[in-house]
Amino acid sequence: MRAIAPTLALLGGTPALVGVPAPQWPPRSAETGRKLNELYESGNWAFGMTNDLDSFCEEFARAHDCRHGVFMVNGTVTLMIALAASGIGPGDEVIVPAYTWLATASAVKHVGAKIVFVDVEPTTLCLDATLLEAAITSRTRAIIPVHFMGSMTDIDALMAVADRHDLIVIEDCAQAHGSRWNGRAVGSFGHIASFSFQHNKIMSCGEGGICITNDAAVAERLYRAAYIGYAPGESFGNFKSPPPVGLTCYNFRGTQFNAVILRQQLAELRGRVATYWVNARRLQKRIAQIPGVRLQAPGRLADPQSYYKIAFIFDGTPLERVPIDMLRRALIAEGVPVIRSYGAVPDHLLFNLEEGKDYSLPAEGIAVSRKIGGDRVVMLAHQWLGSSAETLERIADAVEKVAAGAEALCARAS
Numbered sequence: 001m002r003a004i005a006p007t008l009a010l011l012g013g014t015p016a017l018v019g020v021p022a023p024q025w026p027p028r029s030a031e032t033g034r035k036l037n038e039l040y041e042s043g044n045w046a047f048g049m050t051n052d053l054d055s056f057c058e059e060f061a062r063a064h065d066c067r068h069g070v071f072m073v074n075g076t077v078t079l080m081i082a083l084a085a086s087g088i089g090p091g092d093e094v095i096v097p098a099y100t101w102l103a104t105a106s107a108v109k110h111v112g113a114k115i116v117f118v119d120v121e122p123t124t125l126c127l128d129a130t131l132l133e134a135a136i137t138s139r140t141r142a143i144i145p146v147h148f149m150g151s152m153t154d155i156d157a158l159m160a161v162a163d164r165h166d167l168i169v170i171e172d173c174a175q176a177h178g179s180r181w182n183g184r185a186v187g188s189f190g191h192i193a194s195f196s197f198q199h200n201k202i203m204s205c206g207e208g209g210i211c212i213t214n215d216a217a218v219a220e221r222l223y224r225a226a227y228i229g230y231a232p233g234e235s236f237g238n239f240k241s242p243p244p245v246g247l248t249c250y251n252f253r254g255t256q257f258n259a260v261i262l263r264q265q266l267a268e269l270r271g272r273v274a275t276y277w278v279n280a281r282r283l284q285k286r287i288a289q290i291p292g293v294r295l296q297a298p299g300r301l302a303d304p305q306s307y308y309k310i311a312f313i314f315d316g317t318p319l320e321r322v323p324i325d326m327l328r329r330a331l332i333a334e335g336v337p338v339i340r341s342y343g344a345v346p347d348h349l350l351f352n353l354e355e356g357k358d359y360s361l362p363a364e365g366i367a368v369s370r371k372i373g374g375d376r377v378v379m380l381a382h383q384w385l386g387s388s389a390e391t392l393e394r395i396a397d398a399v400e401k402v403a404a405g406a407e408a409l410c411a412r413a414s
């Protein structure tokens, strides 16, 4: 075994990872730069002025085993439109995991339905399908599973419950571009899937999102709801039929710039996911040998799956006693720029909805979301999984040092 510097960098020792710049994010290339400049010079910026955005939607949907894709301005409105296009509104209930980015829940509020939180599994940190039945009432209309950080929801178990109760499934794939479950792409299991292209996500154009589906009638409703009421292929001065009565139609269209940036990343996605998958397992092998810390477990039938965050969970002896913020600071000092996780949605500072009126919690509580999600996780951005084998070893060294320094960190914290 390699000799490891005993003193934590936080306490004056030498960092485990030095002189390694953060991997480039978002991806850029000279060719895409040229294409963006061409588009700029042409002046054809808006949706419909070239075929770029239509082509991207088709290519992205196909890469996820779906026939239809509808681009929108972000991955929050894609969730909201998916719910609205499914006819979900006031009086309805929608089940979401208690540990996710808060948009999964706020989209439900935006269509006037009630949010029903369900806890996550301690291993995958994804929606626990065994808890679903207890949360289903006569008002339940839909479930929004989230393929979260570095894992995937057990979509077979979830779909079985949804089918039994005739519920709509909207897969929130904002953190799962390119993941596959048992040979099939995420987003192709539920009725609709939603992805985000926000800056930090696995594919990025700054802000953006897409809904994909295999149902042509659903695709048309999604399109009309986000494209002012037009049907696909229609435009100003060229429309034949009105949108269905009761479907509120907005403008959430993107620009051709989004398409130029995202087509490059889609072409690279498969290779990037494969690299991340191999490197995550390499890192996992090292972390598994360190007492007190574990990585979020990948999806049961994932092969391969993408990673949005590498989630380190510090809930074993001796690290469970070290305050999470001390662990975060110690890792940053070692050269590993981790951040705190956002924790359970109802506890998030920006989540200002009212319990009872806007959302409900299960009688048994959401202990995993609160204890692990809220207090035991730090995350490293996915692009670090594109690092060299050497850098990945140094990242593992940093975690090993922090584990060995648990006593010192406890003493410093008290």
Ligand SMILES: *Cc1c(COP(=O)(O)O)cnc(C)c1O
Pocket (backbone or CB within 6 Å): 074, 075, 076, 077, 100, 101, 103, 104, 146, 172, 174, 175, 196, 197, 198, 207, 208, 209
């Ligand atoms: C980022 C994210 C969203 C929202 O996407 P935006 O494009 O940022 O609006 C929704 N759900 C999950 C799980 C996310 O991570």
